[in-house]
Amino acid sequence: MTQRMNVGKLAGPAYKAMAGLDAFVSDSTLPKPLLELVWLRASQINGCVYCVDTHSSDAKQAGESDARLHAVAVWQEAPFFTDQERAALAFTEAATRLSTDDVTDEIWEQASRHFTEEELAALIVAVATINAWNRIAVPTRMTPESYKS
Template identity: 50%
Template sequence: MEQRLDFYKANPAAIKAVLGLEERIGKSGLEKPLVELVRLRASQINGCAYCIDLHTTDARKGGENDRRLATLSAWRETPFFTDRERAALAWTEALTLVAQDHVPDAAWEAVRPHFSDAELVDLTLLIATINSWNRFAISFRKTPA
């Protein structure tokens, strides 16, 4: 597979806007391991090879263990994730697959007890942002190095 275009070079102003979202996410109170799990799970759903590679590497660098990374796509069937992480992963799946179920009430009811209002906005921004990155990488065929 060959890269279609380098979106960083093609429109630096557009990428700067997305990087501004990343800056906000970095200043949020969300735990770094949780952030990487969310990024990785959305990227798995979207089938973004570049982002899966990147966020698996980043998660490992942040101390994430291989067992949790290996079972992330089956998080519901494992005991390896906290209730807060499970709620965030369910929210991630609901927002990433928004066209399927339009974020059902069950997803909201699952996430609400585990996050403050501000954290829910930050979590939603995180999910929207990684979905944006996935769409850039997939559409322009960015592949892992």
């Protein structure tokens, strides 16, 4: 697999704007380990090898266990996740798969029980942003950082 283009070089202002969204989410009160799980799950759904590599590596470096990282793809069946993480992962899946599912009232209410309005707004931006990054990385076939080393 060969990377097709470097969108960051060709569309620098767009990349800078996306980095601004990332900064907003990172500065929110959402727990950083939860964000890595959200970003990892959306990237798994979208088949984004670059972002799966990045967010699993970042989570691992931040102390996330192998068991939890391996179980993100099957989080509903795994005993490793808190109620808050489950709410975030359910929301992430629904908001990522808009063409096949919806963010139902049940999913929205579950997320609302575990996050403040400000945190829920940040979660929405986090899911939207990782989906946008996936939609840049997948068609351009961005090479995973771990493969480059």
